[in-house]
């Protein structure tokens with residue numbers, strides 16, 4: 064398999080500019096995960112790093128948040144021979160499992176997502192898993208771009224760790240330069 068950064072670079076997934084993130088923070092870098100996800104072969108390769116890392120860890124179910132997390136959870140579950148579920152927004156800062164998804168009490172769940180920035184989306188899935196009676200056995204992401212390593216009370220595996228600067232809107236030097244702000248993603 065090619066180097067992870069090479070895959071992101073060659074698909075044009077690493078964008079440079081002035082971006083509004085899901086958290087409301089601003090950043091000069093945006094990892095457009097759908098440049099990877101839209102290529103089943105590349106998606107399969109990166110997902111295999113997560114599936115391999117968590118094999119033999121007793122995982123019983125894979126869960127992710129909408130939207131990219133659904134595709135990852137599905138592919139990782141396929142590779143691990145498991146089922147997958149996804150957590151949808153049910154309120155501000157709250158996700159839940161709908162669609163008749165069943166989580167057995169105490170089931171060991173692997174939570175996956177594409178990009179990790181502040182950890183809010185992952186934390187919403189962790190809360191949904193706990194509320195549904197499952198046990199979080201691990202977390203897997205494609206790119207961990209958090210400024211400083213985050214603590215989730217569960218192990219975190221990333222295909223790539225790339226600590227990336229973010230700015231609060233009031234302190235953003237890119238805003239001060241007058242660079243137009245662009246928004247990707249769905250939330």
Ligand SMILES: O=P(O)(O)OC[C@H]1O[C@H](OP(=O)(O)OP(=O)(O)O)[C@H](O)[C@@H]1O
Nearest residue numbers: 085130131180181182183184248249250
């Ligand atoms: O760690 P956080 O600060 O929560 O940010 C990371 C989340 O934000 C993005 O989701 P987005 O809202 O773009 O959802 P999408 O997959 O529907 O595009 C990304 O895909 C992660 O899920």
Ligand SMILES: O=C(O)c1cc(=O)[nH]c(=O)[nH]1
Nearest residue numbers: 084085093094096178180
């Ligand atoms: O934090 C985010 O919203 C985010 C950052 C990033 O680099 N890529 C992405 O898809 N979302």
